[in-house]
Amino acid sequence: MTSTRTGRWVRLDGTTNTRDLGGLPTTDGGRTVPGRILRSDNLQTLTANDVRRLVGEIGLRxxxxxxxxxxxxxxxxxPLRDVPEVTHRHFSLLPERGHHTDVFAVEEDDPQIDLPAGWAESLLPRQVADHDAGESPAVRSYLGYLGQRAxxxxxxxRAITVAGDGAAVVHCAAGKDRTGVVCALALAVAGVPHEEIVADYAMTADVIDALVAKLATSPTYADDMVTRDVAxxxxxxxxxxxVLTLLExxxxxxxxxxxxxxxGADEQAALRARLRD
Known part of the structure; x- marks a missing residue:
């Protein structure tokens, strides 16, 4: 297995789990290209210097x-919402009351969407297929993304594939679960072998203490952070x-x-080209 752990981290003041999907080996002897796709935790707390680095140096678009x-x-x-060069696309991987597959009223100054007092109440019950009932909770969750929000x-x-020139960043709150599944599929299409995809996913464990501490400062996530231990x-x-074994x-x-x-094959080839030379 390759050793690319330290060189792939993108150290920013406002995130704890940002890394580049470049530099990973592929089954045909190549490597994924840096600066094409990043994965990250929540981007809400980026500093002005972070934005300058992402947009100006890395070329985030x-x-x-x-x-x-x-x-x-x-x-x-x-802060990235105020950068005209950067486009935003929204794809919730959890079942919700009302489907939004792109950025909607969140782009407006005063979005007219009513939220319940507890944001989790906006989510619909997650269904578990009978044949997945014996899997671990995390595996069931990931299969749920694939089953309910395919x-x-x-x-x-598709948004990553057609992003055009510049880098794209995929993120959720922690950058490990929802982001992990989407990035695993992208890497698989690029020809990154099973064990390297697993290793990339597990890298978040390197920063989990800082990640949990960061999310605990947000009222949106604080309760979940304090009611469950870091492990x-x-x-x-x-x-x-x-998950990869079951897909196989x-x-x-x-x-x-x-x-x-x-x-299909044409879009997969285009995605592969995004991650490969």
Whole structure:
């Protein structure tokens, strides 16, 4: 397995879990290209220096936000929203009351969307397929994204594919679960082998203490951070290993799942080109 852990981190003042998907080996002897796709935790607390670095130095031009509608509205407009060169796309991976597959009223100064006192109340109950009932809670959650929000999983990958010149960043709140699933599929399409995808997913464990501490400062996430210990938030390699194994068994791999859900060979080739020279 390659050792690219330290060089792939993008150290910013306002995030704790930002890294580049470049530099990973592929099954044909190549490597993914740096500066094309980043993955990250919440971008709401970026500093002015962070924005200058992302936009000016790294060339960020597209944000793919995987949070729920309520999370976006409760957290407010992040600083990248004021940068005209950067486009924002929204693809919630959780079932919600009302579907939004792009940035909507959150782009307005005074969004006219009513939220309940508890933002989680805007989420619909998550369904678990009978054949997945015996899986671990994390695996069930990830399969839930694929089963209940396949439209938005594909939509997020499509947004990455057509982002054009410059870098794209995929993020959710922590940058480990929803972001982990979308990035795992993107890396698989690029030809990154199973074990390297698992290793990338598990890298968040390196920064989990700082990540939990950051989220605990936000009223949106604080309750969940204080009611569960750090170990419960720590990603485990076996979780992503199991998800990829199930995709292999059921669909012939991530590419097969994507093909079944309308992201076919041509789009997969275009996504692969985004991550490869």
């Amino acid at each position: 597209s944000v793919i936000d995987l949070r729920t509608t309520a999370e976006i509205l409760l957290e407010g407009r992040g 439209d938005n999983v594909v939509g997020a990958l 419960s938030h720590t990603p485990r390699a076996e979780t992503m290993d199991r 068994e059921r669909h012939g791999g991530p590419a097969g799942w994507l093909d079944t859900h309308g992201f």
